[in-house]
Amino acid sequence: MNLIENLLTLHRVDSQVRALRTRVTSAKVYFDAQERQLALLDKQKFELETQIKQLKAVLHGLELDQTTAQERVERLRAELNTSTNDRQYKAVLNEMKVLENQKDDIVKRAVEEMNRVEETQRRLEVHAATIVERTKVRELAKAKLDECMKDVGERLAELESERTRAADLVPDRERKVFDKVAEETEGEAMAEVMIVDLRHREFACGACNIEVPFETYAKLSSSGNSLIQCKACTRILFLQESSKAGAMSEKEKAEKPKRAKATAAVNTSGGLEQDSPEAIARDKAKFEKTRKL
Ligand SMILES: [Zn+2]
Numbered sequence: 001m002n003l004i005e006n007l008l009t010l011h012r013v014d015s016q017v018r019a020l021r022t023r024v025t026s027a028k029v030y031f032d033a034q035e036r037q038l039a040l041l042d043k044q045k046f047e048l049e050t051q052i053k054q055l056k057a058v059l060h061g062l063e064l065d066q067t068t069a070q071e072r073v074e075r076l077r078a079e080l081n082t083s084t085n086d087r088q089y090k091a092v093l094n095e096m097k098v099l100e101n102q103k104d105d106i107v108k109r110a111v112e113e114m115n116r117v118e119e120t121q122r123r124l125e126v127h128a129a130t131i132v133e134r135t136k137v138r139e140l141a142k143a144k145l146d147e148c149m150k151d152v153g154e155r156l157a158e159l160e161s162e163r164t165r166a167a168d169l170v171p172d173r174e175r176k177v178f179d180k181v182a183e184e185t186e187g188e189a190m191a192e193v194m195i196v197d198l199r200h201r202e203f204a205c206g207a208c209n210i211e212v213p214f215e216t217y218a219k220l221s222s223s224g225n226s227l228i229q230c231k232a233c234t235r236i237l238f239l240q241e242s243s244k245a246g247a248m249s250e251k252e253k254a255e256k257p258k259r260a261k262a263t264a265a266v267n268t269s270g271g272l273e274q275d276s277p278e279a280i281a282r283d284k285a286k287f288e289k290t291r292k293l
Pocket of ligand 1: 191205206207208209210230231232233234235
């Protein structure tokens with residue numbers, strides 16, 4: 001097998017490996033997202049619980065204040081009954097009034113705090129329900145990931161060793177180019193050269209549609225051992241067997257002299273026939289020159 005055939009085999013296996021890896025990766029990404037969401041919900045749950053604890057502590061403090069004030073009021077009431085003069089009586093009465101006002105404030109605040117505790121508890125309940133739901137989703141995502149790993153695992157191992165075997169058949173330099181392009185194009189490293197118009201020598205990259213020079217076509221036609229990249233998208237160009245110059249149909253062969261005539265007008269570099277071996281050799285040399293630039 002020549003270089004291009006080996007690269008196409010590598011490309012085929014490489015695409016399969018990538019497709020399988022993508023399946024596992026998307027299942028893993030989905031599962032990780034569920035994990036992150038649950039972790040966030042747990043953190044929020046902890047915050048709500050802490051808030052409730054703090055609110056309850058405040059409430060408890062208010063209850064103590066209220067009890068203290070109540071006890072003081074009762075002591076004062078006893079004093080009131082035993083007061084001996086008017087001044088003392090008024091003083092005790094005043095203090096009792098202040099304490100009653102304080103008690104009212106405490107009760108008001110305690111009611112507010114109690115409302116807050118209740119509201120936070122309601123939020124916590126809703127939150128807990130959400131956690132139950134999200135946990136179910138996480139479990140499903142986990143099952144899906146496990147199933148995917150099981151399905152893919154064995155096949156992926158097989159394909160990966162097949163890929164290594166295919167890669168071993170490609171020389172170092174070319175393999176590095178392939179790996180780089182495959183990485184950049186997400187596994188679309190090879191592009192077929194499309195014949196737009198054979199008569200006018202118009203060719204295009206099958207992936208990005210940019211024009212491919214005739215020299216490239218000629219070179220790929222004559223040898224399966226040239227690695228030529230598309231100048232625009234960097235993909236490695238190849239020709240289908242049926243597109244090669246040597247495999248032209250009878251009809252195309254019949255059109256050949258006409259095409260040579262048609263292009264002769266634009267041929268300014270000596271009177272060589274465009275399809276003569278000399279012309280192809282010259283095109284090749286020209287292309288080599290531009291490729292090195
Ligand atoms: Zn291209």
